[in-house]
Amino acid sequence: MRPKNLEAEKAIRSIALRIIAEEGLENLTMQKLAKEVNISPRTIYLKYENKEDLLIKLFIDEVLGAYEKAVLTGFDEEMSFSEGMQKLWTNTFQYLKNNRHAFMLLQHGKTSPLLNKAYQKANIKQGQFFSPVHRFLMQNIDRGIIKKFPLDVSRALLFSPVFDLVNEYFDYQEREHQIITEAVLTDCCSVVIKGILNK
Amino acid sequence: MRPKNLEAEKAIRSIALRIIAEEGLENLTMQKLAKEVNISPRTIYLKYENKEDLLIKLFIDEVLGAYEKAVLTGFDEEMSFSEGMQKLWTNTFQYLKNNRHAFMLLQHGKTSPLLNKAYQKANIKQGQFFSPVHRFLMQNIDRGIIKKFPLDVSRALLFSPVFDLVNEYFDYQEREHQIITEAVLTDCCSVVIKGILNK
């Protein structure tokens, strides 16, 4: 039996991510993908059931998984609130800034009905993704360190600015004039922390 | 000369928004749109040059314009920082919550290369959209009332959570269990304000 070409599978995934990031999800076609990977369209179907299957696997395995791992590196839910938040912010920003393709696909997760389904699935099974962060927040609420809000609300208050800042990082990169420096990021995180602390 | 059917033009726009919001930008086709409006595909081309033209006009006229108007209603850049922020948050949340289709298209503006172009155009010509808000922020920075950051960074810190909360509002709406109440929103705005105030 002829062995699988594992290189090809990796190439399919990374080139698919590149096309989605640079030309948009709407411009990812199976034939364009095959051509750029230098394989026959049929070969994609040997590895993925169909386009939907490819996108969902791309999203779950390649993006959500790697992203979570990067964000949680060096993070410990028993850290002080400020220290933990700074770690999470730094990790998030560093990973996304260095993985624009993954960041773009995460963004698509909010608007594409297809990816949104995959995203919800992964997130609704609570604790599957980012459970250490969930516990970290609940713990700090229980101990009265930060203001009490529903978990999703706390998440929005504490982390949505960092995503927006990554977006701006890329915008400014295109205009070759960077304002989102590490110092700015640290200051922003402090602002967010100050707002939610009790007293 | 036969007069234009102005109803049809309105219907094209509102049904296009509905399809994009409910089925995604990738599922908006000219033939589906024509069928749902009950007109011939050709008629769309009497009013718009092509699909790109339709999308950009939809985005600029229907969404960005109406959205800006709603957000600025009753807002005055000479308000106190806290009062102004609460007004902007309330207006933003109320408008987006009642105009899900517009909200969804705004989200697509971040991921679709096509709409992104339109979005950048509208925003780069600074002052064209939301200039009262820009002046409001700069003024409060100059007066030392809030911490000094580049304008885009301040915007991210102060307003990205409210978008995320709208997203969550709709998520919870689908699960028929609303947690994003007006009281929660007001509290969230206070958290954000507290964070950025000097002292």
Added chain:
DNA sequence: GTTATAAGTAAATAAACATTTACTTATAAA
């Protein structure tokens, strides 16, 4: 070596797409 078999390919297929062609209709102005 031979061979069975999964991995791979090139080219075809049918459906869906944006846009046009060739025609019809409603009405403002004469």
Added chain:
DNA sequence: TTTATAAGTAAATGTTTATTTACTTATAAC
């Protein structure tokens, strides 16, 4: 009324799409 004309339509066009069909190839096991 008549009529010129822009507004409208139904159906076609050529292209692009996801997916398949019918074939070829590489290699593990014998």
